[in-house]
Amino acid sequence: MLELRHVSKTFNPGTINEKKALTDLSLHLAPGEFVTVIGGNGAGKSTLLNAVAGVWPVDGGTILLDGEDITAWPEHKRAVHIGRVFQDPMMGTAPNMQLEENLALALRRGQRRGLKWEVTKVEREDYRALLADLGLGLEDRLTAKVGLLSGGQRQAVTLLMAALRRPKLLLLDEHTAALDPATAAKVLELSDRIVSEAHLTALMITHNMTDAIRHGSRLIMMDEGRIILDIDGEAKKKLTKRELIDRFAQSAGYQLESDQTLLSKN
Amino acid sequence: MQAYFASLSLLKLLKNMPGGIAQGLIWGVMALGIYITFRLLDVADLTVDGSFTTGGACAAMLILAGKSPWLALAVAMAAGILAGLCTGLLHTKLGIPAILAGILTQFALYSVNLHIMGMAANKALNVDKYPLLVSSRYVPAAIGKGAAIAVVLVALMYWYFGTEQGSAIRATGDNPAMSRALGINIDNMKVLGLALSNGVVALAGGLMAQYQGFADINMGRGAIVIGLAAVIIGEVISRAVFKKYLNFAVTLGFTVLGGVLYYLVVVVVLWLKLNSNDLKLFTAVIVALFLSVPHFRDRAQHSFRRKKAGEVSGDA
Numbered sequence: 039m040l041e042l043r044h045v046s047k048t049f050n051p052g053t054i055n056e057k058k059a060l061t062d063l064s065l066h067l068a069p070g071e072f073v074t075v076i077g078g079n080g081a082g083k084s085t086l087l088n089a090v091a092g093v094w095p096v097d098g099g100t101i102l103l104d105g106e107d108i109t110a111w112p113e114h115k116r117a118v119h120i121g122r123v124f125q126d127p128m129m130g131t132a133p134n135m136q137l138e139e140n141l142a143l144a145l146r147r148g149q150r151r152g153l154k155w156e157v158t159k160v161e162r163e164d165y166r167a168l169l170a171d172l173g174l175g176l177e178d179r180l181t182a183k184v185g186l187l188s189g190g191q192r193q194a195v196t197l198l199m200a201a202l203r204r205p206k207l208l209l210l211d212e213h214t215a216a217l218d219p220a221t222a223a224k225v226l227e228l229s230d231r232i233v234s235e236a237h238l239t240a241l242m243i244t245h246n247m248t249d250a251i252r253h254g255s256r257l258i259m260m261d262e263g264r265i266i267l268d269i270d271g272e273a274k275k276k277l278t279k280r281e282l283i284d285r286f287a288q289s290a291g292y293q294l295e296s297d298q299t300l301l302s303k304n
Numbered sequence: 305m306q307a308y309f310a311s312l313s314l315l316k317l318l319k320n321m322p323g324g325i326a327q328g329l330i331w332g333v334m335a336l337g338i339y340i341t342f343r344l345l346d347v348a349d350l351t352v353d354g355s356f357t358t359g360g361a362c363a364a365m366l367i368l369a370g371k372s373p374w375l376a377l378a379v380a381m382a383a384g385i386l387a388g389l390c391t392g393l394l395h396t397k398l399g400i401p402a403i404l405a406g407i408l409t410q411f412a413l414y415s416v417n418l419h420i421m422g423m424a425a426n427k428a429l430n431v432d433k434y435p436l437l438v439s440s441r442y443v444p445a446a447i448g449k450g451a452a453i454a455v456v457l458v459a460l461m462y463w464y465f466g467t468e469q470g471s472a473i474r475a476t477g478d479n480p481a482m483s484r485a486l487g488i489n490i491d492n493m494k495v496l497g498l499a500l501s502n503g504v505v506a507l508a509g510g511l512m513a514q515y516q517g518f519a520d521i522n523m524g525r526g527a528i529v530i531g532l533a534a535v536i537i538g539e540v541i542s543r544a545v546f547k548k549y550l551n552f553a554v555t556l557g558f559t560v561l562g563g564v565l566y567y568l569v570v571v572v573v574l575w576l577k578l579n580s581n582d583l584k585l586f587t588a589v590i591v592a593l594f595l596s597v598p599h600f601r602d603r604a605q606h607s608f609r610r611k612k613a614g615e616v617s618g619d620a
Contacts, residue, residue, distance in 0.1 A: 091485070113484045113485075114483075114488060114489045114490070115487070117485055117486060122485045124481075124485075132478035132482055132483075133479065134474075134478045135471075139471060142471065143472070143475050144486055146468055146486075146487075148487045151469045151488070152467070152468055153467045153468070154467060156466055156467055156470075
């Protein structure tokens with residue numbers, strides 16, 4: 039579904055702040071694969087997702103989505119096929135617009151936006167049902183401004199929006215990192231449900247090893263702009279935290295003290 | 305001092321009020337255009353000082369050429385749309401910050417406007433010779449027509465910004481990152497919003513030229529400030545009256561009302577025999593005061609200063 043061939047990206051080339059964020063990275067995602075991405079700060083996880091989303095052009099390599107070369111496509115054009123949830127809960131929704139207006143905007147992802155009325159009666163009932171499914175009591179707040187919702191609620195809504203028009207690819211960029219543990223668990227569970235119900239292909243970045251192991255069908259670990267570990271199938275199911283740390287040491291060539299080091303390694 | 309007060313006639317003030325309302329309605333119509341950029345797109349667009357004059361110049365020349373005032377207004381609007389298009393393209397295609405793009409277009413429009421008016425700085429429109437839509441000679445009719453145009457425009461804007469396209473414009477102003485992620489071409493939306501906004505502003509310019517009976521190369525000077533004043537006065541008053549955020553159409557209605565109130569204040573100031581050359585200074589002070597209201601209201605609600613026991617916090 040998604041294929042990256044020898045993709046590289048360097049930030050601030052030729053300056054003292056030069057940073058090789060992606061180095062000759064290749065990755066292939068089969069349809070329906072749910073890949074968790076783990077790695078320390080500066081490992082290139084977010085850069086990988088932004089390269090796929092088209093936030094900026096890559097320096098080299100090719101990006102294919104469903105067989106189509108999207109390397110030269112601008113962000114809004116790729117968005118036709120890609121749903122995204124950001125780390126910052128404020129980023130995925132329009133705060134001064136109503137809840138139903140936000141959902142309606144998402145429903146038209148990739149469609150021509152013409153002079154038809156934005157929120158139709160039929161849609162409204164669909165939204166109510168979808169929101170009721172979230173179990174957050176949002177079904178009665180369709181006309182509330184999204185800015186009035188909590189971070190967790192907004193992130194759940196963003197997830198719903200990203201999947202509302204079934205995307206070929208779902209990108210989750212540490213979308214639970216800014217939430218409290220209980221809310222984060224809820225949003226993660228919701229992510230699982232949405233991905234499996236719609237058979238979505240997804241890439242999810244996380245800082246949390248346990249989450250990376252527990253969720254998804256495949257796990258990749260990144261370091262210095264490369265994929266240094268790629269585990270799927272049965273091996274992924276049996277993976278433990280201890281084993282992950284050991285294999286990181288083997289591949290990266292240096293020892294990790296603990297989960298904590300991976301979190302803060304720079 | 306006594307002589308000063310004795311010279312003020314309340315009757316004269318009352319006599320000037322209807323004229324103030326008529327002119328205020330036209331400023332209110334212009335403020336509707338400014339609302340699109342300032343509130344929906346989150347851009348302070350300085351093109352309007354030029355495009356307001358463009359509208360007035362176009363309308364005046366066409367009416368002088370014997371065309372119908374309605375056609376004149378339509379052409380004025382089209383010219384304003386072109387002006388907004390320029391600003392939009394300077395901003396999105398050439399990467400010039402929105403404020404600077406607006407200033408550049410406005411600056412260039414000065415020459416363009418002179419060309420439109422045949423290199424004259426002033427073009428008179430005599431209401432006895434031409435079938436003007438609104439005129440200061442017939443104030444009640446001007447108020448009626450001005451209000452009707454404002455109502456139609458509010459209805460049109462309410463409809464348009466409720467459509468898929470209008471919502472995409474609003475989303476672009478509210479959260480550009482999200483809009484891109486939802487497949488909205490935000491550059492196109494900005495250009496579209498700027499064009500529509502300046503179209504409305506130029507329409508108001510065309511009305512103003514007819515109302516005052518002339519188009520003048522400087523008639524748009526300070527239009528952005530007056531427009532902002534109208535938007536903010538409308539918001540502050542609607543919030544003071546209703547204590548909550550309102551339906552979009554009502555908000556737009558209050559914007560027009562803001563324009564009327566602004567101009568009534570001007571009428572009072574002139575009646576007080578303050579030097580009319582100080583009017584711009586006075587307007588700037590008023591706008592600064594109103595612009596600061598949301599800031600101070602916020603501060604009052606989220607202040608670190610301890611509230612005295614029993615003191616109730618501001619309206620939430």
